[in-house]
Amino acid sequence: MDEVEVVVAHSERATLRVGDVFLKVDADQSRIDVEVEVMSLAPVPTPDVLWRKPPVLALAAVPGTTLGRLGGPSTGSPAAWAAAGAALRKLHDAPLPARVGGAGRNTVALTAELDDECERLVANGVLPADLVTRNRQVAEAALRPWTPAFTHGDLQIAHVFVDGGEVTGIIDWSEAGQGDALYDLATFTLGHEEHLDDVIAGYGTDVDLDVIQAWWSLRSLLIVRWLTEHGFDPFAPGCEVDVLRSRM
Template identity: 70%
Template sequence: MEEVEVVVAHSQRATLRVGDVFLKVDADPAHADIEVRAMALAPIPTPAVLWREPPVLAIAAVPGTALGILGEPSPASSTAWAAAGAAIRRLHDAPLPPWPGPRLDDLAAELETESAWLLEHAVLPAEVIRRNREIAEGALRQWKPVFMHGDLQITHVFVDGDQVTGIIDWSEAAPGDAMFDLAILTLGHEERLDDLLAGYGQDADREVIRAWWSLRSLTASRWLIEHGFDPDVPGCEFDVLRARMRDY
């Protein structure tokens, strides 16, 4: 009999694995709507949708293993990272999905609110928060929208050897900033940016990617803390913010 593995669980959603099937339970059915539509449109390998019975979405596991996990060195080869970059480029060059993406005003307001919360609760030295807030402003500019995955964490990209076998978790897909996807994939794995861009293309804006590292880490930290995760684990969000202080 197959065991049930809890992949992730919090108050908003849970993902369970039973054998080669993932069961995603989400309180907001709109997330599953977007995920199914985005996977159908994406020109790169994605999981097969097996069935859907709201609030549950069942998808097949993809072969291979994740590029890595946040907080640990990636075991994947430089060639695998370049292959991931090439796959992301194909996604970004595809026609835009027909629903709205993030708005600059909302991102700026979120940065303001979350930075203030971090300062109020003194979870990091004030200078670290303030300096990263300054860096993060570099991401808040007009961009040419692309087909953005929207949550391209390192655990969401699967490879087998040097080939990309699948990219999972598409509920945040939307028209958006290409540099955001590149930043999320390399968050905490900054030493792999050159490998990624070898496949993606060297026209990427490295300064904007660094700005997204700061913005993402600032805006995600409170949510992580309040949902039982620790952004202060070595290699994770707080270390990303501290690293920016060494850049200047």
């Protein structure tokens, strides 16, 4: 009998794996609705939907393996990383979905959220003031006008599966929608800067490296406190706090 593996679990959602089936349980039905809709529109490999019975979505496992995880060693050849970049370019060039995704937040609102979060990080003693101040300066480059693209919105390295030099599946689409393409590139290479050149080579066009670095800082600043409050460790080697420290 297959064992039940808890892939991720916190107060908002949980994902379980039983054999080759993933069961996603989400308190917010709208996130499940978004995930199913955008997977049907995305021009890249996505998991097959097996069935839906709110609040549960059953998905088939995708073949291949991930390129690593944040805080762990990265795997895969330069060709595999380039293939991920090419898949991202195909996604970003696709017709826009109707909704605005996690990578498409209003710049004015995002600036206010970032400033409030930076204040909390320092006031609550989560991070030292000089670290927050420096990364807030770096993050400024991301707070600029951008052309909407079809974005994944949460393209962590663990969400992309490859086999050799081919992308076999991209998972977890609940934050997808219109957004800043460079946010996807930054999220995918967060903590694995050494592979950015390979990803950009596959992406096939010039990108603003200052903006990608800015998104590394901005994303990390915004998520550190949430991670600590939900049982994750952003202070682990190679994770978000180390990303922030690397900007000093």
